[in-house]
Amino acid sequence: MKLVEVTLRHLQMEMKSPFSTSFGTFQMKDFILLEARDEQGTVGYGESVAFSSPWYNEETFKTNWHMLEDFLIPMLLGKELQHPDEVSDLFSAIRKNNMAKSTIEGAVWDIYAQQTNQSLAHALGGTKDQIDVGISIGIQNSVEELIEVVRGYVEEGYKRIKVKIKPGWDVDVMRRLREAFPNVAIMADANSAYRLEDVELLKQLDAFDLTMIEQPLASDDIIDHATLQKQLSTPICLDESIHSLEDARKAVELGSTKVINIKIGRVGGLTEAKKIHDYCMEKGIPVWCGGMLEAGIGRAHNVALTTLPNFILPGDTAGSSRYWEKDIITPEVTVNHGVIHVPQQAGIGYAIDQEAVERYTVMKKTYN
Numbered sequence: 001m002k003l004v005e006v007t008l009r010h011l012q013m014e015m016k017s018p019f020s021t022s023f024g025t026f027q028m029k030d031f032i033l034l035e036a037r038d039e040q041g042t043v044g045y046g047e048s049v050a051f052s053s054p055w056y057n058e059e060t061f062k063t064n065w066h067m068l069e070d071f072l073i074p075m076l077l078g079k080e081l082q083h084p085d086e087v088s089d090l091f092s093a094i095r096k097n098n099m100a101k102s103t104i105e106g107a108v109w110d111i112y113a114q115q116t117n118q119s120l121a122h123a124l125g126g127t128k129d130q131i132d133v134g135i136s137i138g139i140q141n142s143v144e145e146l147i148e149v150v151r152g153y154v155e156e157g158y159k160r161i162k163v164k165i166k167p168g169w170d171v172d173v174m175r176r177l178r179e180a181f182p183n184v185a186i187m188a189d190a191n192s193a194y195r196l197e198d199v200e201l202l203k204q205l206d207a208f209d210l211t212m213i214e215q216p217l218a219s220d221d222i223i224d225h226a227t228l229q230k231q232l233s234t235p236i237c238l239d240e241s242i243h244s245l246e247d248a249r250k251a252v253e254l255g256s257t258k259v260i261n262i263k264i265g266r267v268g269g270l271t272e273a274k275k276i277h278d279y280c281m282e283k284g285i286p287v288w289c290g291g292m293l294e295a296g297i298g299r300a301h302n303v304a305l306t307t308l309p310n311f312i313l314p315g316d317t318a319g320s321s322r323y324w325e326k327d328i329i330t331p332e333v334t335v336n337h338g339v340i341h342v343p344q345q346a347g348i349g350y351a352i353d354q355e356a357v358e359r360y361t362v363m364k365k366t367y368n
């Protein structure tokens with residue numbers, strides 16, 4: 001396989017309702033959709049999950065555009081590849097910028113799956129033909145509202161409810177949520193809003209039988225999380241702190257995390273995601289697939305990755321309609337009773353909706 005043409009598009013999509021975390025609120029999503037064509041004419045797609053502001057990590061859709069245009073696309077155009085795993089080896093010469101790398105690596109995996117006539121899930125080594133999913137719920141205006149929102153998703157059948165927490169929206173909220181839903185799998189995601197000094201407050205969460213607490217401490221920390229985990233009975237799950245297999249290994253060896261949230265973009269692509277999955281499986285660390293409020297292409301890649309056997313816990317891959325009036329793929333990703341049926345066709349198994357893509361395109365540029 002040899003890429004001969006790559007098109008970047010800046011897309012802008014408005015979310016159905018704002019999504020609030022401890023670090024900010026999302027309403028408009030600006031992101032990059034990448035289309036790659038190889039010499040045989042096979043077309044693959046990738047989606048950058050970087051946001052417009054560097055809140056979650058240091059990348060933005062504009063830094064991704066720069067990295068793609070000036071470094072990553074030139075490295076791949078005209079380069080003969082036998083397998084998508086070679087992409088991350090080539091990109092190892094460039095530090096970090098994982099979401100930028102993942103955008104084009106995902107399109108190479110899509111092309112590879114099509115040319116070997118298998119679904120992306122199968123190409124990755126996936127074993128499931130349906131996956132269980134949960135949902136992530138942002139900070140609401142009141143606990144009463146939160147309970148009503150959660151009730152709706154529990155009734156739809158989502159297999160696990162994750163709620164965002166932050167100082168001032170934590171112990172009391174989780175207590176009331178647990179009282180309202182005694183038998184639902186509930187977890188909390190702090191997006192790095194606490195410090196080790198908050199240990200007494202965080203210990204109070206142990207009373208609510210949470211499946212896990214996600215990234216309570218600093219986004220670059222694995223030391224304090226190990227200290228905290230020794231004092232909590234609730235398992236800690238790292239998100240922001242894990243960028244690679246090496247990070248995962250160190251966090252597991254230190255005892256900083258008992259579960260890992262794998263996000264394809266954060267770790268630099270599907271090849272690295274698979275390596276983290278395999279390592280965790282060997283160590284008995286369950287993983288789940290996180291979300292970045294993706295549009296259809298990113299969502300389709302998440303669905304494929306989640307078919308790997310150690311994705312034991314339901315992830316954040318909710319259905320397209322939870323986020324968008326109209327997604328950019330057809331059919332959209334649909335969830336029934338908390339389950340997504342994984343498409344079996346070659347490639348990602350969802351087609352691009354060209355009309356929707358055109359409608360959301362702000363800018364477009366082709367490289368060849």
Ligand code: OSB
Pocket residue numbers: 021056135136189191239290291292293294316317318
């Ligand atoms: O920490 O997992 C996170 C959304 C934006 C940034 C970070 C996170 C999230 C979510 C939503 O939790 C996941 C989703 O529904 O895509």
Ligand code: MG
Pocket residue numbers: 189191214215239240261290
């Ligand atoms: Mg998170």
